[in-house]
Amino acid sequence: MNNNQISILGCGWLGFPLAKFLIDKNYKIKGSTTSETKVEILKESDIIPYVFKLGESNNKVLINDFFADSKIIVINFPPKRIPNIFNVYQEQIKEILPFIKPEQKVIFISSTSVYQNTNDWVTESIECKPEKESGKAVLAVEQLLQSHLKENLTILRFAGLVGYDRTPGRFLANKKDVPNAKAPVNIIHQDDCIGLINAIISENAWGTIINGCSDEHPTRDFFYVLAAKKLGLTPPEFKQSENIQFKKISNTKSKTLLKYTYKYSKPLTLVK
Template identity: 35%
Template sequence: MTKISIIGLGWIGLPLAKLLQKEGHAVIGSTTSSEKLVRLKEEGVNAIQFELAPFPQGRAFQELFTCEILVINIPPRSRSVSGDFYLEQIKFLRSMIDQSAIKKVIFVSSTGVYPKENREEAYTEIEAIDKTNSGNLTIYKSELLVSENRNFELTIVRFGGLIGDDRIPGKYVAGKENIPGHTRVNFIYRTDAGKMLAWIIEKNLWNETYNGVAPIHSLRKDVYGKNAHELGLEPPKSYQNSSDSKDRLISGDKIRTTGFEFDFPNPLDFPYSLET
């Protein structure tokens, strides 16, 4: 039994916690909400209220850093706070890791770190990324903050679009006009994301970088159309004219070479629900 802490019991963190508990690990996680803390404990998930504001605050949150493995799952909220705020959060986290006995860390990142340029070949984990070509400097800098000059093992997981359940692509474009529909998606289903993180822990896949992207890259218009048909959503009123331009594809093949299998390799098969 391994003691594992999850910073961020959110959309992926909570299913991951339940999966790791089922596998026999001692799991503790964090939430910023006192109301959610009560619900988590009712669901049998050991949780502590902990917030990075950007400095750490909460009650008895030091227990989160007494684990062997730490999963950092707090994506930047770029729509509501600045990238600088997120980087300060990561700096505080890194400081607490350095002062702890934590041996292994998974840092949940994003494929947004790759260049925005569309091209023939898919982006892979060996892509040379720096501040001049990264598609998201905040994500790029956060990976550096976690990885540089460390004394712990680290694996970075770059997820594509986290989709499924109540996150419905067709819902966001319902009734809209001039929607881009002829590009291909880089999606991963919610439970596959959690399953992938658990797989990395189980197989000791440390000091690596993995993309979390389903192997089939469906056309956006096909995803939107299927959502509309199955869920009764209004389809987009119109799409942009198709072009011969290349896609910005992200390869998720590397994790599959370790034996990992996606339960939902095709975004057209992702389960959805309008219930929240």
Template identity: 40%
Template sequence: MEKKNTISLLGCGWLGLPLATALVKEGYDVKGSTRHTEKFALLEKEGVKPYRIDLDDEEERLDWGDFLDTGILLINIPPGVKRNPSESAYAQKMEKVKSALLVRGLRQVIFVSATSVYANTNAEVDETGPLEQSPRAKALWKAEEVFVKDPRFQCTVLRLSGLLGYDRVPGKYFAGKQNLTTGSIPVNYIHQDDAVLLLKTLVEQPHWGTVFNGVAPLHPVRKDVYEANAKELEFTPPTFAEPEEIPAFKVIRGRKAEELLHFTFKYPDPMKFYYEKSE
């Protein structure tokens, strides 16, 4: 039975938890998965019904209780390439998920991916851009294909750029570093708030069979972003050196989301993202 007002989130981490909270506030019944039972109290506090699901567990059952008694499954878990460098491992996990969906008769999936699937072209790239062949990129787009290429499913893919905001500060990762050579490279970022809003919009307007990029429309260069972060949050900025040749890059475009979904970014400019200042 279809449950239009019930959403199941496979993965309630840094992005999934605020998304779950936002959906609860919109009146949805939200079921959320976590690998750790210690997180149940936090999910319950936010009005989310918690489930323990660990796709790395070889003994994991395929029914997962009533987790899949839902209208849409939103998949938001990382590929874990560092733990398992096999480019097919993530797709195999998604095959496991698909088997569970087929058993329960659930056919609607929103899949959260990343714009790192695109190859560096030193130019603008939209949803039709060439795909990267690195292990991480292949892990992602092969996992997408598990649902996209199966006609039994209705699937929307959202490829997010670098997720930032609040405690994730790009410049802080490079505080005090010397002679970085990527200062002139344009950034591809999206603020957590906009990623949550975009996913919430896709729950309401799924646009099945469509791939969207989720990225802030402005693309300042890294040097400017890192130095602005350092000045605002009062940490030591990195220094930059001119490279012998321009490093490979891409500028991700996400106009489709703005046009088809009539989406307006809260933070269109990565120079003006909101971050929490350390105590």
């Protein structure tokens, strides 16, 4: 096994800059994509490209080679928003499990969508009762991976992803009657996503679950109105109601266990 090699399953919005970051730290990176058109882009960044789509029966040799000899595997692709999302996402993960060796470490990029609204702080120790189908699918995959990989798996649950081409000002611009005006915002910048993954590797933080979210949680109406105005877009209009549903993601464990300091700890710095 190559102790300096990492396989990143999913070189998209997060996986691609993560791969380049790790290459700068002298890691050898294998990166997967579902598109032939991205092969040259990956090669130009010194990423060893693999093209395959999970669910196709002729992928076994290619997938085996993709995972082979890597010390660490990063599973980084979200469930597709399709009617049978719960089953399809699990089947995709089941396809790769036979190729992960007992000695390999795995980071699964999960989501805080696994948490239900509690109208309070949410930590990693809560019993998850997701309310949306996407959250149910992600939680099912977490449990599937835990049953197979046990202490070699770390689950990283990210809040709403922002950064660079994913600007929050576009999320709710022009919308009317937006609910939960006073609910807290839970987001994380791309740079901090990469920073947390790097910290897990550096600290050998395996066999655990970690939330990734900024320190501060401004209200939705204040944050998204400012965000839209910054881009010159029509701000959203919120319904003012005291009957709000929310969760406030705690990042305490990420800061204590990983000794991590968030680069974008205050979301308002992104929209002012």
